Amino acid sequence: MTRSIMIQGAGSNVGKSLLVAGIARAARRRGISVAPFKPQNMSNNAAVTVDGGEIGRAQALQARAAGRDPVIDMNPVLLKPETEIGAQVIVQGKRFATMRARDYGRAKAELMPRVMESFHRLAESADLVLVEGAGSPAEINLRDGDIANMGFAAAANLPVVLVGDIDRGGVIAQLVGTNAILPATDRDRIRGFVVNKFRGDVSLFDDGRSEIVSRTGWQDLGVLPWFSEAWRLPAEDVMDLASLRRGGPIKVAVPRLARIANFDDLDPLVAEPEVQVTIIEPGRPLPGDADLVLIPGSKSTISDLADFRRNGWDIDLAAHIRRGGHVMGVCGGYQMLGSGIADPDGIEGAPGHVPGLGHLDVATRLEPAKTLALKTATYLPTGDIVEGYEIHLGQTDGPDRARGWLGFDGRIEGAASSNGRVMGTYLHGLFASDAFRRAFLARLGAGASDFAYSETLDLTLDELADHLEAHLDLDALLGLARKI
Known part of the structure; x- marks a missing residue:
């Protein structure tokens, strides 16, 4: 029985990719067969897969954390910027087209079946699929035709955990503000939240956590201190x-x-x-x-x-x-x-x-x-x-x-x-x-x-998993995953 959950961010660069890698390694150590998945990524830092395509390098790292080879289905749509307004579109590992942003917006409906195909094919090989969003669901101007965040979560009927970044300030506004502007059907998909990149005494944010819970109704899954070995x-x-x-x-x-x-x-x-x-x-x-x-x-x-x-x-x-x-x-x-x-x-x-x-x-x-x-x-x-x-x-x-x-x-x-x-x-x-x-x-x-570089990577992924185990309620987070 395969289960899945989606990790989305209250903004860009809140640490979603690293969080998914850490959860993947922790789940693997618990004996769970796990696979990472990102419907749409934007990056010129690509990885070549064993099945002859290319995906975002973050998904390749997550695959390593999960103990499996990277394959094209882990990132079915990869956008590789070529100019300020256009990008090469890679679909299921191969070049699909070069598009301006406005043209790509119109093409997303055409790409959703390919995204879902990859998701379900990947799910056949794992007990747990960890899905990573892109950017933020708070960008409601992009909701129509979305395949990266709530559009995908709705299509796959997935629960969502929302991640906020306290290091950049305003994390309460990030999370509560996202709750306030999302349409009810999207808001109801969010079941819990994580506050990431905390520096100092975590107990000083106890009142902040309580405010987020009272204003959103979401489950508090923990505050994750800054992971100093991320470099x-x-x-x-x-x-x-x-x-x-x-x-x-x-x-x-x-x-x-x-x-x-x-x-x-x-x-x-x-x-x-x-x-x-x-x-x-x-x-x-x-x-x-x-x-x-x-x-x-x-x-x-x-x-x-x-x-x-x-x-x-x-x-x-x-x-x-x-x-x-x-x-x-x-x-x-x-x-x-x-x-x-x-x-x-x-x-x-x-x-x-x-x-x-x-x-x-x-x-x-x-x-x-x-x-x-x-x-x-x-x-x-x-x-x-x-x-x-x-x-x-x-x-x-x-x-x-x-x-x-x-x-x-x-x-x-x-x-x-x-x-x-x-x-x-x-x-x-x-x-x-x-x-x-x-x-x-x-x-x-x-x-x-x-x-030894490769050995150091795996040791650091284990340290990341230890970090998550110590500071998040991973049992509760994994328990939110839904059967697909």
Whole structure:
């Protein structure tokens, strides 16, 4: 008998994704087969699934917490912003269309059957499906045709737990205000609430909890103190990387591209004790004392390359290389480092060709077909195994490919300059492989490190589950789940 419950937020970034991951790990430890589900996500930080599609990376982390492989049904609709007003729409793991926001609003009714199909198919493999909302149900202007929050809850007939964020202030207004403006049929779906990100003495908020209960009638499921180890888990938003803990002696500078994508390459470096990662905001120069400049992936490489130049980062990067600094370009960053990018089909805008940064003797041609695959590779200098994934448009070739430094599928992948200080690859996730990360960082002067990234992820998920068990009434929360 499969049961399900939906976790929604009284606002964006209230901690829903982390909460679902923690509940999933806690449920798994109780012997419950659990699966995460998010009807609609908006993120350029995607994960490649075992069934050959892409979903939001937060759902991949939740799948890990649940002890199962990520599959496309865990996030049937993924919106990947390409401009300020439009996004690529991924449906059940594959590209569906590129739409402006207004056009997507009209298309949601067409997508709901696909969302429900994925939900019910996923439910066949689990005892419990934990559903995560997107944004907030308080955005009642978006209720018509909604597939992300109450529209989905109504279609699947699910009870809802609402999460408020006390760290940003006004949590009573968040929760009580949501209760006040929701239509009665939606309001009645909310059975309980959680107050998240509390700092200090929780007992000081006892009166606040009582006020929320008296004004809403919802069950108080607990106040969750700030989880200080959250930084060890993959970030869903690049802005979450901006306030990182101070790290080690190796300085890695990462320019924040406007359309940065698949920046999970940074997560193992953020957690690595030998490394200090600094996100360089637009308008700031690349630091002169960086050991490595890492240019991450991009959803719109040509546009981000233009922004790179507008920020003067091309000049800073050239100076960094003249000083003997190292550079790594991953996916879109790899394409930027070459001599040029050809877009004959107008995939990223008007058809044409733009010059690259010119630090690798390779050139890229964008093509409509997307490469999307999990990969196991060999780091050729050491023979170490590297696991990762490819998710990109286009092919890159040129003389510096002869110095490719990864091997898989019977071919050489990547490129490097003649002195080996500038490197590029299409393989995301390679820094999660401990042996490769140690070998690469040793080239930058890092000391020996026994840090194990994958093991640390699972330990942190267990600590998160312990945190929830200690501060929430998980028995009551799980008891609210309804048979589907």
